[in-house]
Amino acid sequence: MRATALVLWLGTAGALCAQTPPDFSGVYYPINPFGKFVGGPSKGSAPKGAPPRPTASAPLADGSTGRRPDEPSLKPEYMAKWQMISKSLVAGSSEYDSTAKCLPPGMPAMMSMFYGMEVMQGKDKITFFSELNDALRRVYLDGRKPAQKVLDDPTYAGYSMGHWEGDTLVVDTVAIRDDTFIEGITPHSDAMTVKERIRLKEPGLLEDRIIVTDPKALTKPWETVKTYRKAQPGSGTDELREFACAEGISDAK
Amino acid sequence: MKLPKILLAIFAGAISLGAQTTTPDFSGVYYPVNPFGRFTGGPRPGAAPQRQGPPPRPTASAPLSDGSRGRAPDAPSLTPEYMAKWQAISKTRIAGSPEYDLTAKCLPPGMPGMMSMAYGMEVMQTKDKITFFSELNDALRRVYLDGRKPSEKVLEDPTYAGYSTGHWEGDTLVVDTVALRDNTFIEGFTPHSDAMTVHERIRLKEPGLLEDQITVTDPKALTKPWETVKTYRKAKPGSGTDELREFACAEGLGEAK
Numbered sequence: 001m002r003a004t005a006l007v008l009w010l011g012t013a014g015a016l017c018a019q020t021p022p023d024f025s026g027v028y029y030p031i032n033p034f035g036k037f038v039g040g041p042s043k044g045s046a047p048k049g050a051p052p053r054p055t056a057s058a059p060l061a062d063g064s065t066g067r068r069p070d071e072p073s074l075k076p077e078y079m080a081k082w083q084m085i086s087k088s089l090v091a092g093s094s095e096y097d098s099t100a101k102c103l104p105p106g107m108p109a110m111m112s113m114f115y116g117m118e119v120m121q122g123k124d125k126i127t128f129f130s131e132l133n134d135a136l137r138r139v140y141l142d143g144r145k146p147a148q149k150v151l152d153d154p155t156y157a158g159y160s161m162g163h164w165e166g167d168t169l170v171v172d173t174v175a176i177r178d179d180t181f182i183e184g185i186t187p188h189s190d191a192m193t194v195k196e197r198i199r200l201k202e203p204g205l206l207e208d209r210i211i212v213t214d215p216k217a218l219t220k221p222w223e224t225v226k227t228y229r230k231a232q233p234g235s236g237t238d239e240l241r242e243f244a245c246a247e248g249i250s251d252a253k
Numbered sequence: 254m255k256l257p258k259i260l261l262a263i264f265a266g267a268i269s270l271g272a273q274t275t276t277p278d279f280s281g282v283y284y285p286v287n288p289f290g291r292f293t294g295g296p297r298p299g300a301a302p303q304r305q306g307p308p309p310r311p312t313a314s315a316p317l318s319d320g321s322r323g324r325a326p327d328a329p330s331l332t333p334e335y336m337a338k339w340q341a342i343s344k345t346r347i348a349g350s351p352e353y354d355l356t357a358k359c360l361p362p363g364m365p366g367m368m369s370m371a372y373g374m375e376v377m378q379t380k381d382k383i384t385f386f387s388e389l390n391d392a393l394r395r396v397y398l399d400g401r402k403p404s405e406k407v408l409e410d411p412t413y414a415g416y417s418t419g420h421w422e423g424d425t426l427v428v429d430t431v432a433l434r435d436n437t438f439i440e441g442f443t444p445h446s447d448a449m450t451v452h453e454r455i456r457l458k459e460p461g462l463l464e465d466q467i468t469v470t471d472p473k474a475l476t477k478p479w480e481t482v483k484t485y486r487k488a489k490p491g492s493g494t495d496e497l498r499e500f501a502c503a504e505g506l507g508e509a510k
Contacts, residue, residue: 025379102359102503120377120384122280127377134391136499147493155499236404242393242412246359249506 021164022200025121027238028228030113072186072212072222081187089185098156098180102245104135106156106180107173108194108210111226116240119206126162126169131240139171151175154190168199182212182222189216204230276421277457280378282495283485285370286462329443329469329479338444346442353442359502361392361413363437364430365451365467368483373497376463383419383426388497396428408432411447425456439469439479446473461487 066086067074074082085096094100104110115131124142129135137157146159151174158176162169171194178190192214201207208226212218231238323343331339342353351357361367372388381399386392394414403416408431415433419426428451435447449471458464465483469475488495 102506103501104499120379120382122377122379125377129393134393136386136391136393138496140496142490149493150496153498156501157499233399236406239395239397239407241410242361242414244360244413246503246506249359249503 019166021169022167023121024119024126024169024198024200024206026119027231027240028113028117028119028206029231029237030117031227031229071184072182072188072217073219074186075217075219078187078189078217082185085185085187096185099133099245102133102249104133104156105130106135107137107158107160107176108196108212108224109181109183110135110137110157111196111208111210112183113226113228115243116231116237117228118240129240131243133245134243139169146175154178156180158194168197171196171198182214183224187217188212188214191216201227206230276426277424278378279376279383279426279455279457279463281376282488282497283370283374283376283463284488284494285374286484286486327481328441329439329474330476331443332474332476335444335446335474339442342442342444355413355437356390356502359390359506361390362387363413364394364415364417364433365453365469365481366438366440367392367394367414368453368465368467369440370483370485372500373488373494374485375497386497388500390502391500396426403432411435413437415451425454428453428455439471440481444474445469445471448473458484463487 067082088095089097099105105112110130110132111128113130113132117131118129120127120129124140126139126141128137128139130137135157137160139160139162141162141164143161143163145161150159154175154177156177158173160171160173162171164170173194173196176190176192176194178188178192180188182188182192192212195211195213197209199207206228208228210224210226211221212223213221324339345352346354356362362369367387367389368385370387370389374388375386377384377386381397383396383398385394385396387394392414394417396417396419398419398421400418400420402418407416411432411434413434415430417428417430419428421427430451430453433445433447433449433451435445435449437445439445439449449469452468452470454466456464463485465485467481467483469479469481
């Protein structure tokens with residue numbers, strides 16, 4: 001019985017490996033990029049009188065720290081960092097806003113792709129291009145590993161290696177700068193790594209299951225799922241426009 | 254009757270030739286060969302300056318000590334209006350101003366300047382599109398190969414990279430680029446007008462050696478089309494040079510403030 005099961009399993013695995021990987025190439029747009037909105041007052045609870053004054057310990061009227069339950073769970077040190085960044089943003093400062101400075105959003109935030117995303121797939125490499133700030137990310141598929149030089153010199157996009165497991169692209173990303181955000185304004189440490197499982201959920205619908213691990217900043221790994229819809233050729237939306245972010249910087253001067 | 258038949262036969266032959274040839278794959282990371290062209294300036298060998306006293310003062314008509322206007326004979330030939338513009342830009346550059354220096358402002362070099370690719374260049378090729386990525390300022394350029402044409406919206410809203418459409422002629426990729434911004438440079442800091450278009454013939458001259466024959470046409474700024482040839486050598490896998498690094502130019506802007 002066991003031998004039969006093994007043979008069956010091997011046969012299935014072999015067939016899975018033998019199939020040609022799917023082609024993700026194309027221009028995509030995110031579905032619901034900001035997640036499901038769960039904040040705001042509950043129905044029927046119209047505010048009575050003046051709202052309570054915000055306090056340091058309860059920056060939101062509901063007494064929470066302003067972080068949703070599905071957001072990355074931060075350790076005290078990084079929660080303090082988040083509160084500091086949060087205050088600076090509420091005060092209107094762009095000190096921590098790297099995209100306002102025309103810098104790339106970095107991994108994994110760049111996979112939120114509030115603008116368009118272009119995927120260019122080859123046999124040995126798949127490239128993701130974010131229309132926002134013209135950010136590029138390469139995933140090497142030829143089994144290469146990062147050089148010491150790369151590990152010592154982290155980047156916004158990091159260094160990504162991938163392989164196919166059936167119809168799913170499994171990607172590991174390392175060597176990511178520590179001054180980017182996981183999502184929104186959630187900080188992370190230099191120990192952060194990102195694991196992704198990317199597949200076509202159905203034709204024209206790309207899904208990215210992201211797991212962020214950071215033993216210094218997170219109390220547990222954080223998981224999120226992004227979905228993108230492919231633009232149809234001839235729809236006028238399958239061509240991304242040059243962002244040239246620094247145009248705005250010159251204008252502001 | 255005879256002649257058309259022969260022509261038809263030649264035509265049919267050309268079609269079958271086209272159908273038989275598989276298009277070459279340009280994909281890979283490249284570095285320019287001699288990106289700044291051959292240096293033709295400077296004093297002749299053995300011609301050490303015999304000058305007595307201080308060098309002559311530069312004048313408006315002769316900004317260089319050899320009496321030339323500082324443009325190499327193979328530089329694009331400008332109409333008087335654009336020559337005046339070049340001189341104005343030239344003066345700000347000599348004075349150290351980055352006013353006209355787009356790449357110092359973290360903006361893309363633009364076409365055809367970006368094909369000079371003083372840094373690395375990454376080519377990503379699929380059946381319907383070939384993409385050129387310039388390591389310098391992370392500039393991206395797409396060449397659509399599926400026969401599409403730019404929409405009116407694209408033509409009215411020019412970009413640094415412009416809008417490129419291409420097709421294969423045997424082993425050569427023939428590309429036409431339109432809808433280019435008029436504040437970029439053809440090469441160096443030679444200006445152009447909004448009427449500029451770029452025609453390219455790109456092929457693998459030999460394995461691992463990519464050649465781009467560029468013809469720039471601009472009836473407003475140039476007295477005649479300007480031609481140049483760029484050559485790029487492909488990085489070998491495992492050499493450590495076949496991975497481009499993120500440029501993130503704006504890092505420098507933040508620090509300079």
